[in-house]
Amino acid sequence: MNRRTSARLADVARIAGVSLSTASRALADPRLVHPDTRTRVDDAVRMLGYVAHGAARALASRRSRTIGAVVPTLDNPIFAHSTQALQRALGEAGYTLLLASHDYDAGTELAVTRALVERGVDGLVLVGTDHSPELYQFLARSGVPFELTWALDPDGHHHCIGFSNRLASLRITQHLLSLGHREFAVVSGHTAHNDRARERVAGVRDALAAHRLRLPAHRYMETAFSIASGRSALGALLDRDDAITAVVCGNDLLAFGALLECAARGVGVPAQVSVAGFDDIELAAEVAPPLTTLHIPTTDIGRRAAERLLARLAGKRVPRAEEVPVELVLRASVGPVRKSARRKKG
Amino acid sequence: MNRRTSARLADVARIAGVSLSTASRALADPRLVHPDTRTRVDDAVRMLGYVAHGAARALASRRSRTIGAVVPTLDNPIFAHSTQALQRALGEAGYTLLLASHDYDAGTELAVTRALVERGVDGLVLVGTDHSPELYQFLARSGVPFELTWALDPDGHHHCIGFSNRLASLRITQHLLSLGHREFAVVSGHTAHNDRARERVAGVRDALAAHRLRLPAHRYMETAFSIASGRSALGALLDRDDAITAVVCGNDLLAFGALLECAARGVGVPAQVSVAGFDDIELAAEVAPPLTTLHIPTTDIGRRAAERLLARLAGKRVPRAEEVPVELVLRASVGPVRKSARRKKG
């Protein structure tokens, strides 16, 4: 560990023949120094291979040029995608992303968020509105500005960028209802510590209630957000009840798994629906339609979250809540109700 | 921005009635102080909602408890997955992940790596061995320890954790050859600034050469790593040449796209192969077999990268190169050569 301590700004200043503060200014805002001195400083920097010491810089300037993001998991492509967009937007603005995930555990979320704040992030990006009171309290005390994403804050207290998961889900269910479907099932992700999942299920129930329909308990399944889970969940549902004609899935991974199960059984569930969409996986529709998806602009969510946060850090005002447009994508093959699914085995 | 400056360690010390250094010790290593003083310090911490100032800590201790990761993109599930594993392992060890991506651009990679080093990361995790001389030089000068992942360094100079993409690809191709296939096509990811992609193609050529076979230019396609690209690439290949009986794809996204194209055309390409596997997407095999995959332990790569790096930071010695096992997964439906693919349209 006897790594020779690298060049400091003082060294740069000495080589360039200027004072420390001049060197500092030359790097912070080149317009503040004489062109000649600037080039001399730049030369010295190159010569020494000088790399600024972020910690010292952060300590003195009280900003780290760092933004923290806390996501449930990167294994869900939608979060990987929006995080990718977030990182890109931040990078272009000279900011660096500190990333943490919590696997849908509130305790972990608080711990990792604390770790990020401790690292001195200038701002935070969280997913959803469903966070423990302790977390909200911690955020308030720490004073770090934050953005909630993938949902809209119902109380309007917090800054957020997203969409109404409930309305989106309502919309897609209404569409199926308009096609004549009455026998619904739902494959949801786990709803604990997950407002998006809960809202999506609620949206289905809302739409059904408007038609005096209910979602029976045996047609509701909650599982992990993965293709494999989606597949086995639909399998279990169809084993229990083969009158089902429409399935609303909590996201595209679940929907894709459901499609696979249909394909394996050789049944054509008349309307296979995904509430959350991810461009690439939507192609799955071509394997085993019918599928209706709600296209969610994951990229926009990440990018706008970054832009909003940076704007706030720059002292600009931004609307507290911002809604991203969500688009219903209808497959050509989605049609009116046909004969119910039939089991192969059993 | 006149956010009241939060509690400092000095405040904690004052409230606890101890000196600054005692407070510091109580937090750094509780065993160093008297149990009574420790509880008094802890109480004061809770009372004030004290959160350590990472920058000051890093400045004084010369370590940031932060590790940087530079990946091509999180949009590729394999990197999302290994990054997720990396973040988890780091988090459990009290480290935080700084993440950056470069979209397969060498210039961007250098820039973001520099940004991470500037933020004071204690170590770095990179993907692959294919980095610009400038980057390697920068890493050497900065002295930051780093791990290369997803490949093995051919020269054995750098610390790495991964597998031989070339041998893996060779193996899968040999398997197809053993089934009697002779008419190969390859759908590869872009090979610029991507040693993994290049090695995978090379592995196919190696295997073919051993049978005195070549890969004609018109049966080779290079495209972006995505499902959509995989699909259209195979479409183009089949349009050109319908004698193809086996397709080796650069990764699972491409392979899945290829499967979709086969399904859409109603052809059964006798052996549809993916060189890189990702558990969930392997389920696609059930939609449109035949598919052979190489299962890669993405989680292990991320976790081991973290463990190796942290071990090195702790002064322990680790083998310079570590290979993760890669497993050939054969689908039941993969059989010997059948009649070639036939085009639907054209």
Added chain:
DNA sequence: TTGTACGCGTTATCAT
């Protein structure tokens, strides 16, 4: 436009 000098909040060294 440039330089001086102080402070940022913590750890580490050295006493006690």
Added chain:
DNA sequence: ATGATAACGCGTACAA
């Protein structure tokens, strides 16, 4: 076991 004090490397009034 605890306390005083000197770094740590940089930003930024303030002065020149």
